[in-house]
Amino acid sequence: MSTDVAVRVSGLAKSFVRETRGRASVVPVLGDVTFEIARAEFVSIVGPSGCGKTSLLRSVAGLLDVDAGTIEVDGKAVTGPGRERAVVFQDFALLPWASSLDNVAFGLKLQGVGRAERRRRARAALEMVGLDGFADALPHELSGGMRQRVGIARALSVDPDVLLMDEPFGSLDEITRRSMQEELLRIWERDKKTVLFITHSVEEALFLSDRVLVMGGKPGRVVETLTPELPRPRTRSQESSEAFTSMRDKIWETLAC
Amino acid sequence: MLTAAGSAIETGVAQPALLAKWRRRRRVERTAAVVLPLGVGAVCALLWQMGAAARTGGSVLLPTFTDFVGAVVRVLASVRFWHALWTSESALLLGFAIAVAAGIPLGLYVGRHRTVDGLVSGYLDIAVVTPTAVFMPLVIVVLGPTFWARVAVIAIFGLPFVVVPTRTGSATVPGALVSMTRSYCGSSGAVWREVVLPASVPAIFNGLRQGLAHALTGMVIIELTFLAVGIGRLIQDAQAKFDAASVFAVTFLIVAQGVAMMALLQRAQDGLSGQWRARS
Structure with missing residues (x-):
């Protein structure tokens, strides 16, 4: 395996058993999903609801057992959650009784980092996402965008090799969403983490990513891989460029099939 | 005061008045939280006293x-x-x-x-x-x-x-x-x-x-x-x-x-x- 490959997914398949009115049936969600992500690459997965995007991300995170296929991160088979991966959740998953600082420090605490060190790293992560003045705020005192910044800071604080982001901006309003996209790119340009980003927004995927995997079908699989030819750092003016719009149209055509 | 140039908070003109109004309301709420239950209790005690005394003049079944x-x-x-x-x-x-x-x-x-x-x-x-x-x-x-x-x-x-x-x-x-x-x-x-x-x-x-x-x-x-x-x-x-x-x-x-x-x-x-x- 090349050392440039951070994540390798081969022949991944996953089915769930669904019970309806006492009758059980098997619902295949993922079927033969195969792709690789290079180190420091930003890859987005876009697809319609129910195509298995979140199941795929949870499998890579080690939160979901797979029926067939393999997942490797940094050359090691994934058998459960690992310190080299950190997840950013769509609904933020913040502890409602804990302050921003405590929420950011939570991942470090679970990984056995000492109190003084985890507080120092949590403060640094909060500063990185522009929330250094909100260390003592509880989640309900923060806006949606600020809560997700805390979620991102928590993931960054453990210094993972791979950042797994499950529709992190899906529940934000459009204005906050765009500002968070720019914020994420700023952080990514600085740290160059490997990112697997799940979204149902074609524009978001194109704006953020080095590569876009389009998922579709039942069971879900990667039906198209596109590489946006957009120079970095990305700017909003690129969204009206010919390269962006033609790529967007191509993804929509793929999704319509 | 709201002006075309900016909101009241931006100009700072109405802030003291707003705070004073808020403090007045809080004072009324706190006083009411103490006075109302005491008042209701006092009225009940009075009715009890009057009712028990009027009914029996000191009943063994209902004390004053x-x-x-x-x-x-x-x-x-x-x-x-x-x-x-x-x-x-x-x-x-x-x-x-x-x-x-x-x-x-x-x-x-x-x-x-x-x-x-x-x-x-x-x-x-x-x-x-x-x-x-x-x-x-x-x-x-x-x-x-x-x-x-x-x-x-x-x-x-x-x-x-x-x-x-x-x-x-x-x-x-x-x-x-x-x-x-x-x-x-x-x-x-x-x-x-x-x-x-x-x-x-x-x-x-x-x-x-x-x-x-x-x-x-x-x-x-x-x-x-x-x-x-x-x-x-x-x-x-x-x-x-x-x-x-x-x-x-x-x-x-x-x-x-x-x-x-x-x-x-x-x-x-x-x-x-x-x-x-x-x-x-």
């Missing part, structure tokens, strides 16, 4: 309010009351402690395991809807007219009401928090310690309040019906002497004790929540 207040003072000053209170409280504290020690772990565990929940939820429903008093003769038969019979009755009264809300709290812990904890390599113990337990605190305290109310009921019922000791004995003796004022006084003190215990539980909950918030 002033007789009642006198009886409260008299009861509080008597050694017998404190001895009876200790007799009742020792059984209450032990019985409720057993209900809590068994109920919280059981509720937490049942809420997190669907199979176990399926096994015990039927029994819990029965325990909640069945009048627990029907078990008292059985307990007396098994344990005899002893201190432990009272403890058992109090525990039986309180247990289901501790378990059921705790189970609901534990079962409704957001799955995203559990997934998040696991994603950071949190062990099962960490999931319980860091997520399930703190997330269930409001439900647990709800269970404690309900359980305490039922345990208190159990304590009074068994002492008034099967085992005439403690506070129950005090009430029975006062009834036998047609001392209505003392019956009212002891009943009032039991109610006051229940309210004080609930307030203590609330303070404990607030303290615990604060402690959780302080950790990192």
Whole structure:
């Protein structure tokens, strides 16, 4: 395996058993999903609801057992959650009784980092996402965008090799969403983490990513891989460029099939 | 003042007025929170006094309010009351402690395991809807007219009401928090310690309040019906002497004790929540 490959997914398949009115049936969600992500690459997965995007991300995170296929991160088979991966959740998953600082420090605490060190790293992560003045705020005192910044800071604080982001901006309003996209790119340009980003927004995927995997079908699989030819750092003016719009149209055509 | 150039907050013109208005409203709310209950209490006391005096001119069945207040003072000053209170409280504290020690772990565990929940939820429903008093003769038969019979009755009264809300709290812990904890390599113990337990605190305290109310009921019922000791004995003796004022006084003190215990539980909950918030 090349050392440039951070994540390798081969022949991944996953089915769930669904019970309806006492009758059980098997619902295949993922079927033969195969792709690789290079180190420091930003890859987005876009697809319609129910195509298995979140199941795929949870499998890579080690939160979901797979029926067939393999997942490797940094050359090691994934058998459960690992310190080299950190997840950013769509609904933020913040502890409602804990302050921003405590929420950011939570991942470090679970990984056995000492109190003084985890507080120092949590403060640094909060500063990185522009929330250094909100260390003592509880989640309900923060806006949606600020809560997700805390979620991102928590993931960054453990210094993972791979950042797994499950529709992190899906529940934000459009204005906050765009500002968070720019914020994420700023952080990514600085740290160059490997990112697997799940979204149902074609524009978001194109704006953020080095590569876009389009998922579709039942069971879900990667039906198209596109590489946006957009120079970095990305700017909003690129969204009206010919390269962006033609790529967007191509993804929509793929999704319509 | 709102101007075309900017809002009131930007110009700062209306801020002192706004703050003064807010402070005035807070002062009125705080005063009302004290004055209104006192006022209602005073009106009730007056109506009680007038009603009791007009009806009988000092009935043995309905004492006047002033007789009642006198009886409260008299009861509080008597050694017998404190001895009876200790007799009742020792059984209450032990019985409720057993209900809590068994109920919280059981509720937490049942809420997190669907199979176990399926096994015990039927029994819990029965325990909640069945009048627990029907078990008292059985307990007396098994344990005899002893201190432990009272403890058992109090525990039986309180247990289901501790378990059921705790189970609901534990079962409704957001799955995203559990997934998040696991994603950071949190062990099962960490999931319980860091997520399930703190997330269930409001439900647990709800269970404690309900359980305490039922345990208190159990304590009074068994002492008034099967085992005439403690506070129950005090009430029975006062009834036998047609001392209505003392019956009212002891009943009032039991109610006051229940309210004080609930307030203590609330303070404990607030303290615990604060402690959780302080950790990192």
